[in-house]
Amino acid sequence: xxxxxxxxxxxxxxxxxxxxxxxxxxxxxxxxxxxxxxxxxxxxxxxxxxxxxxxxxxxxxxxxxxxxxxxxxxxxxxxxxxxxxxxxxxxxxxxxxxxxxxxxxxxxxxxxxxxxxxxxxxxxxxxxxxxxxxxxxxxxxxxxxxxxxxxxxxxxxxxxxxxxxxxxxxxxxxxxxxxxxxxxxxxxxxxxxxxxxxxxxxxxxxxxxxxxxxxxxxxxxxxxxxxxxxxxxxxxxxxxxxxxxxxxxxxxxxxx
Amino acid sequence: xxxxxxxxxxxxxxxxxxxxxxxxxxxxxxxxxxxxxxxxxxxxxxxxxxxxxxxxxxxxxxxxxxxxxxxxxxxxxxxxxxxxxxxxxxxxxxxxxxxxxxxxxxxxxxxxxxxxxxxxxxxxxxxxxxxxxxxxxxxxxxxxxxxxxxxxxxxxxxxxxxxxxxxxxxxxxxxxxxxxxxxxxxxxxxxxxxxxxxxxxxxxxxxxxxxxxxxxxxxxxxxxxxxxxxxxxxxxxxxxxxxxxxxxxxxxxxxx
Numbered sequence: 001x002x003x004x005x006x007x008x009x010x011x012x013x014x015x016x017x018x019x020x021x022x023x024x025x026x027x028x029x030x031x032x033x034x035x036x037x038x039x040x041x042x043x044x045x046x047x048x049x050x051x052x053x054x055x056x057x058x059x060x061x062x063x064x065x066x067x068x069x070x071x072x073x074x075x076x077x078x079x080x081x082x083x084x085x086x087x088x089x090x091x092x093x094x095x096x097x098x099x100x101x102x103x104x105x106x107x108x109x110x111x112x113x114x115x116x117x118x119x120x121x122x123x124x125x126x127x128x129x130x131x132x133x134x135x136x137x138x139x140x141x142x143x144x145x146x147x148x149x150x151x152x153x154x155x156x157x158x159x160x161x162x163x164x165x166x167x168x169x170x171x172x173x174x175x176x177x178x179x180x181x182x183x184x185x186x187x188x189x190x191x192x193x194x195x196x197x198x199x200x201x202x203x204x205x206x207x208x209x210x211x212x213x214x215x216x217x218x219x220x221x222x223x224x225x226x227x228x229x230x231x232x233x234x235x236x237x238x239x240x241x242x243x244x245x246x247x248x249x250x251x252x253x254x255x256x
Numbered sequence: 257x258x259x260x261x262x263x264x265x266x267x268x269x270x271x272x273x274x275x276x277x278x279x280x281x282x283x284x285x286x287x288x289x290x291x292x293x294x295x296x297x298x299x300x301x302x303x304x305x306x307x308x309x310x311x312x313x314x315x316x317x318x319x320x321x322x323x324x325x326x327x328x329x330x331x332x333x334x335x336x337x338x339x340x341x342x343x344x345x346x347x348x349x350x351x352x353x354x355x356x357x358x359x360x361x362x363x364x365x366x367x368x369x370x371x372x373x374x375x376x377x378x379x380x381x382x383x384x385x386x387x388x389x390x391x392x393x394x395x396x397x398x399x400x401x402x403x404x405x406x407x408x409x410x411x412x413x414x415x416x417x418x419x420x421x422x423x424x425x426x427x428x429x430x431x432x433x434x435x436x437x438x439x440x441x442x443x444x445x446x447x448x449x450x451x452x453x454x455x456x457x458x459x460x461x462x463x464x465x466x467x468x469x470x471x472x473x474x475x476x477x478x479x480x481x482x483x484x485x486x487x488x489x490x491x492x493x494x495x496x497x498x499x500x501x502x503x504x505x506x507x508x509x510x511x512x
Contacts, residue, residue, distance in 0.1 A: 045331075046301030046365045053454070053462035075301075076465070084451050084463055106378060108497055109302045115365075122362060122446065150512040164502050181509050185498040190378065195340050198309070206309035207340055209332070234509055236502035241364055242441040246420050246492040253437050253490055256406040 004030035004092030004156055007081050007120065010099065011041040011074045011112025014059065014067065018098035021141045022130065023062045025148050026095060029156060034067035035081035037074060037112075042101075044073045044112035046119070056080055074116035082123060093156055094120035097130035098148070100139050104131075104169045104223040104233060105189040105215070114167055114237075121165040122239055126155055128166045133227060143178055144170040147232050151181070167235040171227045182231035187222035189215035260286035260348030260412055263337050263376065266355065267297040267330045267368025270315065270323065274354035277397045278386065279318045281404050282351060285412055290323035291337035293330060293368075298357075300329045300368035302375070312336055330372035338379060349412055350376035353386035354404070356395050360387075360425045360479040360489060361445040361471065370423055370493075377421035378495055382411055384422045389483060399434055400426040403488050407437070423491040427483045438487035443478035445471035 006026045010019040014036035026032045038057070055071040068085055070077045074096065082088065096117040103111040108118075113129050120127035130148055132139055151168060167186075171178065193211035200206055215224045223233035262282045266275040270292035282288045294313070311327040324341055326333045330352070338344060352373040359367040364374075369385050376383035386404055388395055407424060423442075427434065449467035456462055471480045479489035 040307070043304045043306040044301075045303045045371065047303040047329075048299045048301070048366055048465065050299040050465060051296070053456075053464045054451075056461070056463060073303075079449055079465065080451065080463060083449060084453070106495055109371075109374070109378075109495060110304055115301065118365070122365075147512075151509065154509060154512060158506075158508070160502075164499055166506075181512055183503060183506055183510055185500065186496055188496070193335060193339060195310075195336065197340070200309070205312070207312060207336060208309045209304065209306060209335065234506070235497075236499040236506055237497040238499040238502070239362055239365060239497075240442055240444070241491075241493040241495075241497065243420055243492040243494040244441065246416075246494070247439060250414075250422075250439055250490070250492055252414070253407065253410055254439055256403075256410060256437055 005089060006030045006032050007091050007094040008032055008034045009036045009074055009077045009096050009116045011037065011044060011116065012100050013037050013040045014069045016100060018100050018141060022095055022098050023065055025145060025152060027065060029152055030092060032065050033086060034062060034065060035070055035077045035085055037077060038069035038071055041074055041112045043110050045110050046075055046115040047073045048075050049073060054080060056084065074112035075119045078116050078119040091125045094125050094127040095130065095152065098141055099131035100137065101135040102131050102133040102169050103129060103167065104227060105187040108167055108186065108237060117165045118239060124162055126160045128155055128168055130168045132170045134172045143173060143175040147181065165237050167237045169223055169227055169233045171230060173230060177230055178232060179230040182226040182233055184223040184226050184233045184235050185221055186235050187215055187224035188217040189213060189224055261345060262286045262288050263347050263350040264288055264290045265292045265330055265333045265352050265372045267293065267300060267372065268356050269293050269296045270325045272356060274356050274397060277401065278351055278354050279321055281401060281408060283321060285408055286348060288321050289342060290318060290321060291326055291333045291341055293333060294325035294327055297330050297368045299366050301366050302331055302371040303329045304331050305329060310336060312340065330368035331375045334372050334375040347381045350381050350383040351386065351408065354397055355387035357391040358387050358389040358425050359385060359423060360483060361443040364423055364442065364493060373421045374495060380418055382416045384411055384424055386424045388426045390428045399429060399431040403437065421493050423493050425479055425483055425489045427486060429486060433486055434488060435486040438482040438489055440479040440482050440489045440491050441477055442491050443471055443480035444473040445469060445480055
Protein backbone atom coordinates (compact mmCIF):
# COMPACT_ATOMS: atom_id res chain seq x y z
CA UNK A 1 0.00 0.00 0.00
CA UNK A 2 1.22 3.46 -0.84
CA UNK A 3 2.06 5.63 2.13
CA UNK A 4 -0.26 8.62 2.62
CA UNK A 5 1.18 11.95 1.51
CA UNK A 6 1.39 14.44 4.38
CA UNK A 7 2.06 18.13 3.80
CA UNK A 8 3.67 19.99 6.70
CA UNK A 9 3.77 23.77 7.02
CA UNK A 10 3.71 26.50 9.69
CA UNK A 11 3.92 30.26 10.18
CA UNK A 12 6.90 30.54 12.50
CA UNK A 13 9.19 29.71 9.59
CA UNK A 14 10.92 26.54 8.46
CA UNK A 15 13.69 26.91 11.04
CA UNK A 16 11.36 27.00 14.07
CA UNK A 17 11.60 24.09 16.52
CA UNK A 18 7.83 23.47 16.40
CA UNK A 19 7.76 22.37 12.76
CA UNK A 20 10.63 19.96 13.37
CA UNK A 21 8.53 18.20 16.02
CA UNK A 22 5.62 17.96 13.60
CA UNK A 23 7.82 16.58 10.82
CA UNK A 24 9.21 13.93 13.15
CA UNK A 25 5.72 12.85 14.18
CA UNK A 26 4.31 12.89 10.63
CA UNK A 27 7.10 10.79 9.11
CA UNK A 28 5.91 7.79 11.10
CA UNK A 29 2.55 7.97 9.32
CA UNK A 30 3.46 8.59 5.70
CA UNK A 31 5.51 10.34 3.07
CA UNK A 32 6.22 13.85 4.35
CA UNK A 33 6.79 16.93 2.23
CA UNK A 34 7.49 20.26 3.92
CA UNK A 35 6.72 23.62 2.31
CA UNK A 36 7.09 26.40 4.86
CA UNK A 37 7.93 30.10 4.98
CA UNK A 38 11.59 31.11 4.87
CA UNK A 39 10.95 33.69 7.62
CA UNK A 40 8.51 34.16 10.53
CA UNK A 41 4.99 34.93 9.30
CA UNK A 42 3.01 35.19 12.54
CA UNK A 43 -0.14 37.26 12.24
CA UNK A 44 -0.29 36.94 8.45
CA UNK A 45 -3.81 35.52 8.61
CA UNK A 46 -5.14 34.43 5.24
CA UNK A 47 -2.87 36.83 3.32
CA UNK A 48 -1.77 35.80 -0.16
CA UNK A 49 0.84 37.31 -2.46
CA UNK A 50 -0.77 38.66 -5.61
CA UNK A 51 1.45 41.47 -6.87
CA UNK A 52 4.85 39.83 -6.47
CA UNK A 53 6.54 36.66 -7.63
CA UNK A 54 7.28 33.96 -5.09
CA UNK A 55 10.50 32.06 -4.51
CA UNK A 56 10.76 28.40 -3.66
CA UNK A 57 14.03 26.77 -2.60
CA UNK A 58 14.76 23.14 -1.81
CA UNK A 59 16.48 22.80 1.53
CA UNK A 60 18.04 19.91 3.37
CA UNK A 61 17.24 20.51 7.00
CA UNK A 62 15.05 17.53 7.90
CA UNK A 63 17.10 14.40 7.35
CA UNK A 64 15.50 12.27 4.62
CA UNK A 65 12.46 14.53 4.19
CA UNK A 66 11.75 16.62 1.09
CA UNK A 67 11.56 20.25 2.22
CA UNK A 68 11.12 23.61 0.52
CA UNK A 69 11.32 27.11 1.92
CA UNK A 70 9.09 29.74 0.38
CA UNK A 71 9.29 33.53 0.34
CA UNK A 72 5.52 33.93 0.76
CA UNK A 73 2.87 33.67 3.43
CA UNK A 74 1.69 30.38 4.99
CA UNK A 75 -1.30 30.34 2.61
CA UNK A 76 1.07 30.88 -0.34
CA UNK A 77 3.05 27.86 0.90
CA UNK A 78 0.00 25.61 0.72
CA UNK A 79 -0.91 26.83 -2.77
CA UNK A 80 2.68 26.34 -4.00
CA UNK A 81 2.88 22.94 -2.33
CA UNK A 82 -0.28 21.73 -4.04
CA UNK A 83 0.28 23.07 -7.53
CA UNK A 84 4.05 23.35 -7.96
CA UNK A 85 5.85 21.06 -5.52
CA UNK A 86 3.32 18.19 -5.47
CA UNK A 87 1.88 18.84 -8.93
CA UNK A 88 -1.66 18.12 -7.71
CA UNK A 89 -0.85 14.69 -6.27
CA UNK A 90 -3.53 13.80 -3.71
CA UNK A 91 -2.60 15.02 -0.24
CA UNK A 92 -3.95 12.79 2.53
CA UNK A 93 -3.41 15.30 5.32
CA UNK A 94 -2.05 18.80 5.85
CA UNK A 95 -0.65 19.60 9.28
CA UNK A 96 0.43 23.11 10.26
CA UNK A 97 2.54 24.07 13.26
CA UNK A 98 3.33 23.22 15.90
CA UNK A 99 2.86 26.91 16.54
CA UNK A 100 4.86 28.63 19.26
CA UNK A 101 1.88 30.25 20.98
CA UNK A 102 -1.82 29.48 21.24
CA UNK A 103 -4.28 30.01 18.38
CA UNK A 104 -7.46 29.40 20.34
CA UNK A 105 -10.63 31.48 20.01
CA UNK A 106 -10.61 34.30 17.44
CA UNK A 107 -6.87 33.87 16.91
CA UNK A 108 -7.81 31.47 14.14
CA UNK A 109 -8.43 34.63 12.07
CA UNK A 110 -5.02 36.22 12.71
CA UNK A 111 -2.96 33.05 12.66
CA UNK A 112 -0.90 32.13 9.63
CA UNK A 113 -0.65 28.59 11.01
CA UNK A 114 -4.40 28.12 11.03
CA UNK A 115 -4.94 30.01 7.79
CA UNK A 116 -2.56 27.59 6.06
CA UNK A 117 -4.62 24.70 7.41
CA UNK A 118 -7.79 26.52 6.34
CA UNK A 119 -6.40 26.94 2.83
CA UNK A 120 -5.79 23.19 2.61
CA UNK A 121 -9.33 22.53 3.80
CA UNK A 122 -10.65 24.85 1.05
CA UNK A 123 -9.05 22.37 -1.33
CA UNK A 124 -10.87 19.54 0.46
CA UNK A 125 -7.67 18.31 2.06
CA UNK A 126 -8.03 17.09 5.64
CA UNK A 127 -6.14 19.56 7.73
CA UNK A 128 -5.10 20.26 11.29
CA UNK A 129 -3.46 23.28 12.88
CA UNK A 130 -1.47 22.51 16.05
CA UNK A 131 -0.43 25.18 18.55
CA UNK A 132 1.24 25.09 21.96
CA UNK A 133 0.34 27.71 24.55
CA UNK A 134 3.94 28.87 24.87
CA UNK A 135 5.39 31.65 22.73
CA UNK A 136 9.04 31.01 23.59
CA UNK A 137 11.50 29.70 21.04
CA UNK A 138 12.59 26.90 23.37
CA UNK A 139 9.02 25.90 24.30
CA UNK A 140 8.72 22.31 25.53
CA UNK A 141 6.67 20.44 22.92
CA UNK A 142 7.32 16.98 24.44
CA UNK A 143 4.24 16.60 26.69
CA UNK A 144 1.97 17.19 23.67
CA UNK A 145 3.69 14.73 21.32
CA UNK A 146 1.70 11.56 22.16
CA UNK A 147 -1.53 13.55 21.72
CA UNK A 148 -0.49 15.03 18.39
CA UNK A 149 0.29 11.47 17.27
CA UNK A 150 -3.15 10.24 18.34
CA UNK A 151 -4.95 13.09 16.60
CA UNK A 152 -2.96 12.61 13.39
CA UNK A 153 -3.69 8.90 13.40
CA UNK A 154 -7.40 9.57 13.98
CA UNK A 155 -7.47 12.12 11.16
CA UNK A 156 -5.82 9.77 8.68
CA UNK A 157 -8.21 6.92 9.55
CA UNK A 158 -11.46 8.89 9.77
CA UNK A 159 -13.19 10.64 6.86
CA UNK A 160 -13.56 14.34 7.65
CA UNK A 161 -16.48 16.31 6.36
CA UNK A 162 -15.63 18.29 3.22
CA UNK A 163 -14.02 21.60 4.07
CA UNK A 164 -13.48 20.76 7.71
CA UNK A 165 -10.35 21.45 9.69
CA UNK A 166 -9.30 20.98 13.27
CA UNK A 167 -7.86 23.76 15.40
CA UNK A 168 -5.85 21.97 18.10
CA UNK A 169 -4.36 23.87 21.03
CA UNK A 170 -2.12 22.29 23.64
CA UNK A 171 -1.83 23.75 27.16
CA UNK A 172 1.59 24.48 28.64
CA UNK A 173 1.58 21.57 31.07
CA UNK A 174 3.61 18.51 31.93
CA UNK A 175 2.64 15.12 30.47
CA UNK A 176 1.11 14.12 33.82
CA UNK A 177 -0.97 17.29 34.00
CA UNK A 178 -2.60 16.98 30.55
CA UNK A 179 -6.09 15.56 31.17
CA UNK A 180 -6.92 14.55 27.59
CA UNK A 181 -8.69 15.87 24.51
CA UNK A 182 -11.78 18.06 24.52
CA UNK A 183 -13.99 18.87 21.52
CA UNK A 184 -14.91 22.57 21.84
CA UNK A 185 -16.41 25.60 20.24
CA UNK A 186 -14.32 28.70 19.61
CA UNK A 187 -14.50 31.00 22.67
CA UNK A 188 -15.93 34.45 22.06
CA UNK A 189 -12.86 36.19 23.48
CA UNK A 190 -11.17 39.43 22.45
CA UNK A 191 -7.89 41.24 22.24
CA UNK A 192 -7.85 44.40 24.32
CA UNK A 193 -5.26 46.34 22.46
CA UNK A 194 -3.26 49.46 22.49
CA UNK A 195 -0.33 50.92 20.65
CA UNK A 196 3.05 51.78 22.06
CA UNK A 197 3.80 55.22 20.67
CA UNK A 198 7.32 56.43 20.10
CA UNK A 199 9.61 58.62 18.01
CA UNK A 200 12.09 57.20 15.51
CA UNK A 201 15.68 58.54 15.16
CA UNK A 202 14.32 61.21 12.78
CA UNK A 203 11.75 62.41 15.31
CA UNK A 204 8.84 60.90 13.39
CA UNK A 205 6.05 59.14 15.32
CA UNK A 206 5.54 55.39 15.15
CA UNK A 207 2.92 53.03 16.60
CA UNK A 208 3.54 49.48 17.68
CA UNK A 209 0.74 47.02 18.38
CA UNK A 210 0.48 45.64 21.87
CA UNK A 211 -2.38 43.89 23.55
CA UNK A 212 -3.82 41.54 26.06
CA UNK A 213 -6.11 38.59 25.37
CA UNK A 214 -9.27 38.74 27.47
CA UNK A 215 -11.90 36.01 27.69
CA UNK A 216 -15.31 37.04 28.95
CA UNK A 217 -16.99 33.95 27.46
CA UNK A 218 -18.06 31.96 30.52
CA UNK A 219 -19.00 28.79 28.59
CA UNK A 220 -17.46 25.52 29.72
CA UNK A 221 -17.65 24.20 26.16
CA UNK A 222 -15.02 26.58 24.77
CA UNK A 223 -11.40 26.07 23.75
CA UNK A 224 -10.21 28.63 26.30
CA UNK A 225 -12.04 26.78 29.10
CA UNK A 226 -10.49 23.48 27.98
CA UNK A 227 -6.96 24.92 27.94
CA UNK A 228 -7.39 26.54 31.36
CA UNK A 229 -8.66 23.24 32.76
CA UNK A 230 -5.82 21.05 31.56
CA UNK A 231 -7.28 19.75 28.30
CA UNK A 232 -6.04 19.88 24.74
CA UNK A 233 -8.77 21.75 22.85
CA UNK A 234 -9.98 20.68 19.41
CA UNK A 235 -12.30 23.05 17.54
CA UNK A 236 -13.74 21.73 14.25
CA UNK A 237 -13.59 24.84 12.08
CA UNK A 238 -14.83 25.87 8.66
CA UNK A 239 -14.74 28.54 6.00
CA UNK A 240 -18.47 29.29 5.80
CA UNK A 241 -18.70 32.58 7.69
CA UNK A 242 -22.41 33.09 6.94
CA UNK A 243 -24.30 34.13 10.06
CA UNK A 244 -27.46 32.12 9.39
CA UNK A 245 -29.01 33.12 12.73
CA UNK A 246 -28.88 36.80 11.77
CA UNK A 247 -30.84 36.30 8.54
CA UNK A 248 -34.31 36.79 9.98
CA UNK A 249 -33.51 40.07 11.75
CA UNK A 250 -32.11 41.48 8.49
CA UNK A 251 -34.99 40.52 6.18
CA UNK A 252 -35.96 44.22 5.99
CA UNK A 253 -32.92 44.77 3.75
CA UNK A 254 -34.65 42.99 0.88
CA UNK A 255 -37.50 45.53 0.95
CA UNK A 256 -35.27 48.59 0.56
CA UNK B 257 -28.18 65.40 18.41
CA UNK B 258 -24.60 64.39 17.82
CA UNK B 259 -23.86 63.04 14.37
CA UNK B 260 -22.89 59.34 14.28
CA UNK B 261 -19.19 58.67 13.86
CA UNK B 262 -18.47 56.65 10.71
CA UNK B 263 -15.07 55.06 10.08
CA UNK B 264 -14.16 54.49 6.43
CA UNK B 265 -11.38 52.19 5.25
CA UNK B 266 -10.51 49.90 2.34
CA UNK B 267 -7.78 47.64 0.96
CA UNK B 268 -7.15 49.21 -2.44
CA UNK B 269 -5.40 52.12 -0.73
CA UNK B 270 -6.50 55.61 0.22
CA UNK B 271 -6.03 56.91 -3.35
CA UNK B 272 -8.42 54.39 -4.96
CA UNK B 273 -11.59 55.80 -6.54
CA UNK B 274 -13.81 53.34 -4.64
CA UNK B 275 -13.07 54.78 -1.19
CA UNK B 276 -13.80 58.29 -2.45
CA UNK B 277 -17.32 57.17 -3.42
CA UNK B 278 -17.83 55.64 0.02
CA UNK B 279 -16.59 58.79 1.80
CA UNK B 280 -18.98 60.92 -0.26
CA UNK B 281 -21.92 58.69 0.64
CA UNK B 282 -21.00 58.40 4.32
CA UNK B 283 -20.59 62.14 4.91
CA UNK B 284 -24.33 62.61 4.38
CA UNK B 285 -25.00 60.35 7.36
CA UNK B 286 -22.51 61.48 9.96
CA UNK B 287 -19.03 62.58 10.95
CA UNK B 288 -16.60 60.69 8.74
CA UNK B 289 -13.04 59.74 9.62
CA UNK B 290 -10.90 57.86 7.10
CA UNK B 291 -8.01 55.60 8.08
CA UNK B 292 -6.83 53.61 5.06
CA UNK B 293 -3.67 51.96 3.76
CA UNK B 294 -1.11 54.16 1.99
CA UNK B 295 -0.68 51.47 -0.68
CA UNK B 296 -2.77 48.68 -2.24
CA UNK B 297 -3.33 45.80 0.21
CA UNK B 298 -5.51 43.42 -1.79
CA UNK B 299 -5.30 39.83 -0.61
CA UNK B 300 -3.95 40.76 2.81
CA UNK B 301 -6.79 38.92 4.54
CA UNK B 302 -6.75 39.34 8.30
CA UNK B 303 -3.00 40.04 8.44
CA UNK B 304 -1.71 42.29 11.21
CA UNK B 305 1.70 43.87 11.72
CA UNK B 306 3.34 42.54 14.86
CA UNK B 307 7.08 42.81 14.34
CA UNK B 308 7.30 46.31 12.85
CA UNK B 309 6.20 49.79 13.86
CA UNK B 310 3.36 51.41 11.93
CA UNK B 311 3.21 54.89 10.43
CA UNK B 312 0.18 57.12 10.41
CA UNK B 313 0.04 60.37 8.42
CA UNK B 314 -2.73 62.95 8.22
CA UNK B 315 -3.64 63.70 4.61
CA UNK B 316 -5.92 66.23 2.99
CA UNK B 317 -7.43 64.42 0.05
CA UNK B 318 -11.14 64.35 0.93
CA UNK B 319 -12.30 67.94 1.22
CA UNK B 320 -13.49 68.64 4.77
CA UNK B 321 -13.02 65.06 5.96
CA UNK B 322 -10.40 63.96 8.50
CA UNK B 323 -8.23 61.36 6.78
CA UNK B 324 -5.14 59.36 7.69
CA UNK B 325 -2.99 57.05 5.61
CA UNK B 326 -1.37 54.12 7.35
CA UNK B 327 1.62 51.97 6.43
CA UNK B 328 -0.05 48.77 7.61
CA UNK B 329 -2.71 46.31 6.52
CA UNK B 330 -6.44 47.06 6.44
CA UNK B 331 -6.87 45.34 9.83
CA UNK B 332 -4.02 47.49 11.23
CA UNK B 333 -5.94 50.55 9.96
CA UNK B 334 -9.02 49.63 11.97
CA UNK B 335 -6.97 49.00 15.12
CA UNK B 336 -5.10 52.31 14.72
CA UNK B 337 -8.33 54.15 13.96
CA UNK B 338 -10.01 52.87 17.09
CA UNK B 339 -7.19 53.27 19.58
CA UNK B 340 -4.98 56.06 18.24
CA UNK B 341 -6.94 58.29 15.85
CA UNK B 342 -10.35 58.08 17.55
CA UNK B 343 -9.01 57.41 21.06
CA UNK B 344 -11.78 54.85 21.71
CA UNK B 345 -14.66 57.26 20.90
CA UNK B 346 -17.75 55.15 20.05
CA UNK B 347 -17.88 54.34 16.33
CA UNK B 348 -21.46 54.03 15.04
CA UNK B 349 -20.51 52.28 11.80
CA UNK B 350 -17.43 51.07 9.95
CA UNK B 351 -17.67 50.85 6.16
CA UNK B 352 -14.91 49.33 4.05
CA UNK B 353 -14.51 49.67 0.29
CA UNK B 354 -15.94 50.18 -2.15
CA UNK B 355 -13.63 47.44 -3.34
CA UNK B 356 -12.55 47.28 -6.95
CA UNK B 357 -13.52 43.62 -7.52
CA UNK B 358 -15.97 41.23 -5.91
CA UNK B 359 -15.49 39.70 -2.48
CA UNK B 360 -18.33 37.21 -2.64
CA UNK B 361 -18.11 33.60 -1.43
CA UNK B 362 -14.82 32.47 0.15
CA UNK B 363 -13.13 35.71 -0.93
CA UNK B 364 -14.19 37.08 2.43
CA UNK B 365 -11.17 35.16 3.78
CA UNK B 366 -8.61 36.64 1.36
CA UNK B 367 -10.03 40.14 1.22
CA UNK B 368 -8.40 42.98 3.14
CA UNK B 369 -11.59 45.00 2.64
CA UNK B 370 -13.75 42.42 4.38
CA UNK B 371 -11.14 41.60 7.00
CA UNK B 372 -11.09 45.28 8.00
CA UNK B 373 -14.87 45.16 8.39
CA UNK B 374 -14.52 41.88 10.31
CA UNK B 375 -11.97 43.49 12.66
CA UNK B 376 -14.46 46.29 13.42
CA UNK B 377 -17.16 43.71 14.09
CA UNK B 378 -14.82 41.93 16.53
CA UNK B 379 -14.88 45.21 18.46
CA UNK B 380 -18.71 45.12 18.35
CA UNK B 381 -18.81 47.94 15.83
CA UNK B 382 -21.50 47.59 13.16
CA UNK B 383 -19.63 47.06 9.94
CA UNK B 384 -20.17 46.62 6.24
CA UNK B 385 -17.79 45.68 3.44
CA UNK B 386 -18.83 46.93 -0.01
CA UNK B 387 -17.40 45.53 -3.24
CA UNK B 388 -18.17 46.07 -6.92
CA UNK B 389 -17.75 43.19 -9.37
CA UNK B 390 -15.28 45.16 -11.50
CA UNK B 391 -11.52 45.04 -10.92
CA UNK B 392 -10.66 48.01 -13.12
CA UNK B 393 -9.33 51.27 -11.68
CA UNK B 394 -11.99 53.28 -13.56
CA UNK B 395 -14.87 50.96 -12.57
CA UNK B 396 -18.29 52.65 -12.69
CA UNK B 397 -19.54 52.82 -9.09
CA UNK B 398 -22.53 55.07 -9.92
CA UNK B 399 -25.27 52.45 -10.42
CA UNK B 400 -24.60 51.05 -6.95
CA UNK B 401 -24.59 54.38 -5.09
CA UNK B 402 -28.33 54.60 -4.23
CA UNK B 403 -28.17 51.03 -2.89
CA UNK B 404 -25.08 51.70 -0.78
CA UNK B 405 -26.93 54.71 0.66
CA UNK B 406 -29.97 52.59 1.53
CA UNK B 407 -27.90 49.89 3.18
CA UNK B 408 -25.89 52.41 5.19
CA UNK B 409 -29.07 54.13 6.36
CA UNK B 410 -30.59 50.76 7.34
CA UNK B 411 -27.43 49.81 9.22
CA UNK B 412 -27.35 53.05 11.18
CA UNK B 413 -31.03 52.77 12.14
CA UNK B 414 -31.18 49.05 12.93
CA UNK B 415 -29.39 47.35 15.81
CA UNK B 416 -27.10 44.62 14.45
CA UNK B 417 -26.44 41.51 16.43
CA UNK B 418 -23.16 41.65 18.34
CA UNK B 419 -20.25 40.67 16.14
CA UNK B 420 -22.23 40.74 12.93
CA UNK B 421 -21.06 42.28 9.69
CA UNK B 422 -22.52 42.54 6.21
CA UNK B 423 -20.63 41.45 3.10
CA UNK B 424 -22.22 43.45 0.28
CA UNK B 425 -21.37 42.76 -3.37
CA UNK B 426 -22.65 44.83 -6.27
CA UNK B 427 -22.94 43.36 -9.78
CA UNK B 428 -21.40 45.19 -12.74
CA UNK B 429 -24.69 46.39 -14.19
CA UNK B 430 -26.44 49.62 -15.13
CA UNK B 431 -28.83 51.27 -12.67
CA UNK B 432 -31.81 49.96 -14.67
CA UNK B 433 -30.46 46.41 -14.62
CA UNK B 434 -29.95 46.13 -10.84
CA UNK B 435 -32.96 44.21 -9.52
CA UNK B 436 -32.57 44.99 -5.82
CA UNK B 437 -31.06 43.54 -2.66
CA UNK B 438 -30.88 39.86 -1.80
CA UNK B 439 -29.97 38.38 1.59
CA UNK B 440 -27.76 35.36 0.90
CA UNK B 441 -25.47 32.73 2.26
CA UNK B 442 -21.82 32.58 1.19
CA UNK B 443 -21.52 30.36 -1.92
CA UNK B 444 -19.30 27.30 -1.54
CA UNK B 445 -17.13 28.26 -4.53
CA UNK B 446 -13.39 27.80 -5.12
CA UNK B 447 -10.35 29.24 -6.78
CA UNK B 448 -8.85 26.87 -9.33
CA UNK B 449 -5.32 28.08 -9.29
CA UNK B 450 -2.03 27.70 -10.90
CA UNK B 451 1.31 29.45 -10.94
CA UNK B 452 2.94 31.20 -13.83
CA UNK B 453 6.53 29.99 -13.73
CA UNK B 454 9.39 32.07 -15.08
CA UNK B 455 13.04 32.94 -14.75
CA UNK B 456 14.27 36.24 -13.35
CA UNK B 457 17.14 38.24 -14.93
CA UNK B 458 19.58 36.12 -12.87
CA UNK B 459 18.16 32.87 -14.21
CA UNK B 460 16.47 32.01 -10.92
CA UNK B 461 12.96 30.53 -10.97
CA UNK B 462 9.93 32.45 -9.74
CA UNK B 463 6.25 31.57 -9.32
CA UNK B 464 3.36 33.97 -9.73
CA UNK B 465 -0.15 33.17 -8.55
CA UNK B 466 -2.87 33.02 -11.16
CA UNK B 467 -6.30 31.52 -10.95
CA UNK B 468 -9.88 31.28 -11.98
CA UNK B 469 -12.91 31.49 -9.70
CA UNK B 470 -15.23 28.52 -10.14
CA UNK B 471 -18.66 28.14 -8.55
CA UNK B 472 -20.06 24.63 -8.38
CA UNK B 473 -22.57 25.57 -5.67
CA UNK B 474 -25.94 25.27 -7.39
CA UNK B 475 -27.94 26.92 -4.58
CA UNK B 476 -30.20 29.82 -5.50
CA UNK B 477 -29.72 31.29 -2.03
CA UNK B 478 -26.03 32.17 -2.52
CA UNK B 479 -24.25 35.46 -3.13
CA UNK B 480 -22.86 34.22 -6.44
CA UNK B 481 -26.38 33.32 -7.63
CA UNK B 482 -27.65 36.76 -6.61
CA UNK B 483 -24.86 38.58 -8.46
CA UNK B 484 -25.34 36.49 -11.60
CA UNK B 485 -29.05 37.21 -11.51
CA UNK B 486 -28.85 40.97 -11.22
CA UNK B 487 -29.10 41.39 -7.45
CA UNK B 488 -26.84 43.08 -4.94
CA UNK B 489 -25.89 40.29 -2.52
CA UNK B 490 -25.76 40.79 1.24
CA UNK B 491 -24.24 38.02 3.36
CA UNK B 492 -24.47 38.49 7.15
CA UNK B 493 -21.09 37.19 8.27
CA UNK B 494 -19.38 36.40 11.54
CA UNK B 495 -16.16 35.46 13.21
CA UNK B 496 -17.27 32.21 14.86
CA UNK B 497 -15.72 29.60 12.58
CA UNK B 498 -16.76 26.64 14.74
CA UNK B 499 -18.25 23.87 12.63
CA UNK B 500 -21.00 22.83 15.07
CA UNK B 501 -22.44 20.29 12.64
CA UNK B 502 -19.15 18.38 12.57
CA UNK B 503 -19.05 17.92 16.35
CA UNK B 504 -20.97 14.64 16.52
CA UNK B 505 -18.87 12.88 13.89
CA UNK B 506 -15.70 13.81 15.78
CA UNK B 507 -16.78 12.72 19.27
CA UNK B 508 -14.34 9.78 19.02
CA UNK B 509 -11.49 12.25 19.50
CA UNK B 510 -12.41 12.68 23.16
CA UNK B 511 -11.87 8.95 23.77
CA UNK B 512 -8.30 8.87 22.43
